Amino acid sequence: MIRFINRNLKDNLWAITLLIPTLVPLAIFWIYPLIKTFLISFTDWNYISPTYNNVGIENYKNFIGDQFFVKVLMNTLVFTFFTVVPPIIIGLYVATRLNKIKALRNFFVATMFSAWMTPTVVISMVWVSIFEKDTGIINTILKVIGLEPVEWLGGQTTAMIVVIIVTVWQYLGLAILLLTSAMAKLDPEVEKANELDGGSGFRKLFRITLPAISPMLVFLFILFTLDSLKAYDQIYILTQGGPSGATSTILYYFYVLAFEWYETGPASALAIVFLIICLFISAINYFVSKLLIRN
């Protein structure tokens, strides 16, 4: 009995000792900031002044009438939609091609995957020079075929298009890698059976391939959605959220509010709104995955 209690105590002590290096930073850099952000979001604190007032839900209420906030929400929606769906569709196409060849397959995957590995900040600079209005290759080509050069990063719509292209390019690297490896695990017998049944390529895609890799599709969908919501680096380098806010997303707006305008109170409220959106997406992920596993 005594030995058992001793062992129990010893296990607890070991557990505490081994967990402390994790729990202390977790408390300092995750749990405390989370609570603190929540509390600051009900104040009008501006970081510089030593005093602040409690303003209740004023910061949250202000978002409702704020035109810029609505614009930012719309931008986030557009940016997220056009950066999540295209990489998955193009990725599916490339993955079906890749799984039909044997030689050089890994080489192709590695080449395309490098996009995902390179720092977004660095590669965004390269894209700036690709879309540059005088020296960039896109405008050079436009001039050669007799079209007017476009000031890509200067126009509201074109700037958004460029930011989307850069993001899609980067996501494609991962989409191709993951979809290729998911498809490689499919049973070749099932495909043969479909061919013997006289099934077409389309039937194969919608009846066999897509259902079989649906967990991966859901996973990519959620991963890219969350990544797009958190996108900052490429927007900062390419457009700084401009022109006139045309490429500002929620997270970018948060950064400007918090670290350029020092509107700490409203910025914290925005962070909480952002958190709720992310939790909502995670909840969808959870339920859809459950559903898929059951089927």
Next chain:
Amino acid sequence: MYFANLKTFVNYVTLVLLSFIMIFPYLWMFLISVKPKNELYSGKILPSTFQFENYIRVFTETKMLLYLWNSIYVGVLIIIVQLLCAIFSAYVFVTIQKKWVKLCFVLILATYMLPAAITYIPSFILISNMNLLDTHVGYIFSEFISIFAIFFLRQSFIQVPKEVVHAAKLDGAGHLRLIFTIYIPYCKNAIASLVLITFIYCYNNYLWPSLLIKAEENMFVTIGLRRLFMSQAGYGTDFPLAMAACAVSLLPMFILLAVSNKRIINSMANLYVNK
């Protein structure tokens, strides 16, 4: 037969074209970096001569080497710290079945869903109150744990066979000996993948470190490059120099990919598939 060959041929052509699009930004970066300055506006895509002068300028006129050194040594320190924390806590979560331990795990699970941005303001104030703003120590401190690493290692620690652990326990192995002689050697592939992923993450990280690090001698590659890129924006960016600097900054990634592309690709694929 002829038809099948044609299909394969079309596949390869499509893939080569797509690969070309995917690596085009790198090619463009290289082309601009070796272009003589007076040809920049000439409208020709290929330079008449390859001029590597800009690469020399990257090392003499900018602090690129310092940025590289900062990124690499801070990255290595963060890998060590995060890995040790993750190994210890993953071990506890897998082997010690107590109510409060499970509660801790649920707590960590809950934080995994949170976007890091929500912690930025208080963490920033905290680090500035500790007088650690603009120091590497402050940054490393704020990146002390990786919740992802804890999950990832827990996942692979679970797969260590019970019999092996039991045999070691009968031999009188304590917790530390179990960790270092059973769990770590058994999961060395997972740990190697984690090291690679953590390094890539640290090297590419921008937003949070850019808030903390302001002095030039403390800058990491991503922050230093942005500064180089933006500081000239008033006079028009010196694209050849900027592109040469970008190329240099991608070098560690390319070396990594060249040396261990199989491992990176496999671990990336497994990482996401097993989650």
